[in-house]
Amino acid sequence: MESVLTVKCKLQPTLSQVESLEQTVSAFARACNYALKVARETGEFRRFKLHRLVYRDLRAHYGLSANLAVQAIARVGQRQGRRTGGFKAGSVTYDARTLSLQGETVSLSTVDGRLKIPLAIGNYQRHLLQHALSVQGGQLVKSRKGKWSVHLWLHVETPLPPGGGKMVGIDLGQAAMATLSTGERFSGGSLKTTRLHYRATRAEIRSQFDTTRTRGSQRLWERLSGKERRFVRHTLHTVTRRIVANLVAGDTIAIENLTHLRSHTTRRGKRGKYLHQLWPYHLLRHYLEYKAAWRGIRVVAVDPHDTSKTCPRCGCREKANRKTQRLFQCVACGFQHNADAVASWNIAQRAGSMGMGHQASTSGFVTCPRILGISTLHRPLPESPRL
Ligand SMILES: [Zn+2]
Numbered sequence: 001m002e003s004v005l006t007v008k009c010k011l012q013p014t015l016s017q018v019e020s021l022e023q024t025v026s027a028f029a030r031a032c033n034y035a036l037k038v039a040r041e042t043g044e045f046r047r048f049k050l051h052r053l054v055y056r057d058l059r060a061h062y063g064l065s066a067n068l069a070v071q072a073i074a075r076v077g078q079r080q081g082r083r084t085g086g087f088k089a090g091s092v093t094y095d096a097r098t099l100s101l102q103g104e105t106v107s108l109s110t111v112d113g114r115l116k117i118p119l120a121i122g123n124y125q126r127h128l129l130q131h132a133l134s135v136q137g138g139q140l141v142k143s144r145k146g147k148w149s150v151h152l153w154l155h156v157e158t159p160l161p162p163g164g165g166k167m168v169g170i171d172l173g174q175a176a177m178a179t180l181s182t183g184e185r186f187s188g189g190s191l192k193t194t195r196l197h198y199r200a201t202r203a204e205i206r207s208q209f210d211t212t213r214t215r216g217s218q219r220l221w222e223r224l225s226g227k228e229r230r231f232v233r234h235t236l237h238t239v240t241r242r243i244v245a246n247l248v249a250g251d252t253i254a255i256e257n258l259t260h261l262r263s264h265t266t267r268r269g270k271r272g273k274y275l276h277q278l279w280p281y282h283l284l285r286h287y288l289e290y291k292a293a294w295r296g297i298r299v300v301a302v303d304p305h306d307t308s309k310t311c312p313r314c315g316c317r318e319k320a321n322r323k324t325q326r327l328f329q330c331v332a333c334g335f336q337h338n339a340d341a342v343a344s345w346n347i348a349q350r351a352g353s354m355g356m357g358h359q360a361s362t363s364g365f366v367t368c369p370r371i372l373g374i375s376t377l378h379r380p381l382p383e384s385p386r387l
Contacts, residue, residue, distance in 0.1 A: 001158045003293065004136060007128050010120040011106070011148040017115055018148070024110040025089045025142055028072055031062040032087035035076040045080035047073060063111045067098040095137040099150075101129065106150050108140060119150070132156050159296040165250030167356075169348025170243070171307070171340045172255060172281060175325060177239055179340035181348040184246070186239045191232065198228040232280055240287040249296030254351030255285065256304035300356040307346040311335055 013021060035054045039045045044053065050073050058069040071093040079085075098109040104119045104126070121129070132154035139151045169181035178186040247253070258281045289299045308328075310317045316332035322339055323329045329336040 001160055001293065002133065003156060003158050003290065005128065005132075005154050005156050005290070006138075007125055007152045007154055009106070009125050009150050009152060011150055012118045012120050013115075013148055017117055020110045020112040020115055021140065021142070021148060022089075023112070024068075025092055025140065027062045027064060027111050028068060028092045029087045029089040031058045031064055031069065031072045032075055034058070034062070035073055036079060036086065039076050039079070045077050047077045050076060065098065065109045067095060068092065068109060071095065071098075090142055092140045093137070094140065096135060099135065099137050099152075101135050101152070104129070106152075108150070117148075128154055128156070158293045159249060161252075161293075161296045161298045162250040165248060165252060165297075167252050167254060167348045167352045168247065169254045169344040169346070169351065171343035171347060172258070172284065173340055173343075176340050177284075178243060179338075179344045180243065181341070181344040182246070183341070184243075185340070186242060191235045194231055195228065198231075233283070236280060236284050236287050240284065240291050243288065244291045244295055244297060247292075247295070247297050252298040252300060252351065252356060253288065253292055254300050254302055254347045254356065255288070256307060256347060257301035258304060298356075300351050302347055302350045302354070302356070304347075307350065308339060308343045310342075310346050312342055312345045312349065 035050060035058065038054050039050055042053065044050055051070070054073065055069055058064050058072060059066065062069075064072065075087070075093060094108060100107045102116070104121060105116050106119055107114055107116050109115075119125075129152075134155045136153040136155055138153050141149050141151060143149070167181075171179040173179070176185050176187055177191065243253070285299075285301075292299050306317050309319055309321050311321055311328075311330035311333060313335040314330060314333040316330055318331050320331050321328055323336075324339070326339055327336065328339040328342040
């Protein structure tokens with residue numbers, strides 16, 4: 001199987017190169033803002049139409065190369081529907097024609113022509129670079145502290161999962177972020193409290209100007225501060241890495257398919273609703289899928305219906321079996337255990353009985369629309385993968 005990975009590499013530019021990079025990100029941002037202004041005035045965000053309107057100006061007035069002008073227009077296209085925000089001079093998008101790798105040196109187009117800048121990388125990045133099939137482009141990024149790096153999009157080969165491993169069910173929840181049918185348990189406690197803290201802080205600032213409430217996790221996600229986002233990603237990376245660490249090629253991870261649960265409005269308090277929306281199921285699943293794929297582990301998703309109410313001993317399905325959030329106690333046979341653990345067994349059992357551990361076709365990269373999105377559109381991941 002083939003897939004695209006984002007790898008962050010620090011750059012070691014000379015002083016004069018820094019000058020060129022500064023001018024390039026600045027010109028790129030100004031070009032994006034100009035194109036955004038035109039797009040908003042004309043209501044034309046479609047790439048080809050917008051291209052016709054602004055391309056010449058971008059080349060003539062902002063000093064962008066043809067390819068960078070195209071990338072700027074593509075970036076503006078992604079802003080369609082958003083009311084606020086301009087572009088800051090923080091990054092430039094490159095494709096395979098404007099960014100290339102020669103050993104541990106990256107070659108980038110800038111307003112001063114092509115620059116060759118050495119990478120400062122560790123063994124982890126080196127390993128990935130050496131095993132990449134190709135580089136599909138990337139993003140030049142300037143951090144808030146003024147450090148330069150490049151996020152490379154590497155086309156890599158991931159192993160085809162062999163069959164015959166064990167089936168591990170995972171119950172994803174709020175109290176415990178992940179409970180495995182093997183008995184392992186990963187807490188989500190700090191994620192929850194930290195997010196609530198961020199939420200309180202943000203609400204305070206927001207109360208002054210924001211009166212409209214947007215719906216849907218996507219928009220909510222976009223509103224999150226960078227700090228909170230980084231914290232969430234870090235937590236999810238840690239949990240998912242630990243989950244796959246104890247598995248081997250051929251194993252199968254079964255999770256609940258929760259893609260439409262979020263729209264169900266059950267009775268919850270204001271705080272509970274927020275947590276429910278913020279529970280990062282998609283991101284966690286995404287991280288789990290690519291980390292697993294990299295190791296030849298399958299990820300399958302099963303119907304979550306009744307997994308927390310079914311008795312693993314006698315098969316009795318009753319709402320009353322779930323005594324409390326924590327306790328499962330079967331009304332028919334009296335079996336009792338931790339409710340999350342019971343759910344994880346049921347998930348593993350359900351996936352196993354459907355023969356999901358032995359399928360030739362797999363989930364993982366192939367089914368992840370975000371990943372497919374990048375490889376076809378050359379767009380960066382909303383979050384950069386780490387293994
Ligand atoms: Zn029972």
